[in-house]
Amino acid sequence: PTNEAEVEVFSVPSYACQRRTTLENRNTVLTDALSLLAENAELSAEEGRGVAFRRAAAVLKVLPEPVTDMTQLRGLPCLGEHSLRVIKDILENGASSEVESTKQSERFKALKVLTGVFGVGAKTADRWIREGIHDLQQLKDSRQTLNRAQRAGLEHYDDINQPVSKAEADAIGEIVEEAVASVLPGAQVTLIGGFRRGKLSGHDVDFLITHPEEGREVGLMPKIVSWLESQGFLLYQKTTRNSYLESDDGPARPCSNMDRFERCFSVFKLDEDEKRRAGQTQSHHASAEDGGLKPWRAVRVDLVVSPISQFAFALLGWTGSKLFERELRRWAGHEKTMSLSSHALYDNTQRTYLRATSEEEIFAHLGLDYIPPSERNA
Ligand code: TTP
Ligand code: MN
Ligand code: MN
Structure with a gap:
């Protein structure tokens, strides 16, 4: 044993599929802020920025205690300049000016309301906003032709936007x-x-x-x-x-x-x-x-x-979270030269499909420790 004081370094692997992310999150203030910026980016066709914010939030989700000082973040992966600026703002001022102004912005509010209609994506919402439609009343009053999904989405708007409980599931x-x-x-x-990941x-x-x-x-x-x-x-x-x-x-x-x-x-x-x-x-x-x-x-x-024959791949691909899935595919491609989908796993080097009848086997093929569904909440 050494006499020197050991500095405890909390190390976080860089791919979300290498980490155990439960629903317990000690940094919800920070992760909510970053998730909102991710959502805004996704709704604005800025997918890359969206993923960057999602990855940053996912790293904070696995920290064992609330972040109170920027020095605690040293050496952590996936925290880009922009995310660090947002975190610093919150730690120093109690809130991020960028997050607050995004929340208040008419465009973000309109995008949220309109994409809350089942069948309406960011593209359609953006087009409607450019045509002056910002809320459901304006949508109903407009002469927009809605498809069958959107008509159902509008009709059942309140119900569909009310969370589904486990009992209802x-x-x-x-x-x-x-x-x-x-x-x-x-x-x-x-x-x-x-719900398979244990969400309530x-x-x-x-x-x-x-x-x-x-x-x-x-x-x-x-x-x-x-x-x-x-x-x-x-x-x-x-x-x-x-x-x-x-x-x-x-x-x-x-x-x-x-x-x-x-x-x-x-x-x-x-x-x-x-x-x-x-x-x-x-x-x-x-x-x-x-x-x-x-x-x-x-x-x-x-x-x-x-x-x-594809059940294990479908199960893994549909259990989520969305970021966990994205990270699994990125790991497969970048670290293993394999292609993972919800149908199959292909080894591009051996030029062969890797069979699996369980999720455990797929993780093993990928050279990853098995992560159960309840720990895929990245
Ligand atoms: P969702 O139902 O969108 O998300 P979720 O169940 O994780 O969260 P929520 O509680 O908000 O419903 O998607 C579930 C999984 O399905 C997700 O991991 C990705 C996968 N999926 C596909 O594989 N293909 C698709 O086209 C879609 C929409 C989802
Ligand atoms: Mn779902
Ligand atoms: Mn779904």
Whole structure:
């Protein structure tokens, strides 16, 4: 043992997929600020800046204690000049002037409100703002033609922008289980997305569906959707069929982050009754008896169907967080010369696909310690 005082250096690996990020965050003031700047960048078609802010926030999320002094940040990865300036401002003045002015800006407020309409992305919102539309009333008054998704988004705006609780996610899960069991006995339903990572609320509920016998899952989504529709559970749905095999970029070159599974973007009608039947306690949501308010709420639900041979990749790719996924792909490409998608893992050196039947195997192929879902909250 040495007599010299040891300086404790907290070391953080630079890729988020090398780190364990739980939901416990001692630096929410800082990470909220950086996340807001990330969101503003993403809404303004500045993806690079958005990712930089997301990476900086993710590093702060794993620190074991609140940051109180800039010296604590020495040697940490992913903290660029801009992020450091924001952090310094908050530590010294209690708030970041850039974050505060962004929050107040008419443009940011309008982008938030308009992209809060399901089916409206940053591009559309930007075009509307340039045409003088800044809020929902102006959108309704304008003669803009809305597509089916946007009409549903506008109609159920308040519900869709109200967080979904775990209890509500479980109630939706029971409905999806029933639908799947009715149309293809033996098919399996897995809760994915934020709820699989242990989040207590989310903006939607995500499910991955497969069947243990390869091929049995083909054509499954339209059957599930028909069953749900016949039971009155769907306010909106759009199913896109699997285009994996016919795509020409192939699994080795996942050109976009969008995968090509058969999937369904939907808006569920969740009855308070349904929630009670699922064994949950009564929510704050008004029931029909206490004031004439509607006894149901709209909930955004994403369904994905994958063949069993790709299940582990789909599970890993759809559990998130979005930054964790991005970092996994960056690690694969930059550190391992591999291409990872929600369908497959390809080794560009050996020119071969690496098989996996579990997430653990995929981490092992990538030379990474296994990180469980609850620690992927980067
Ligand atoms: P989201 O449902 O958007 O996010 P989330 O579940 O992590 O958070 P929230 O609580 O706000 O719903 O996406 C879930 C995962 O699905 C995310 O890790 C990325 C993945 N995904 C794809 O693989 N392809 C896609 O096209 C989309 C939209 C998401
Ligand atoms: Mn989700
Ligand atoms: Mn989703």
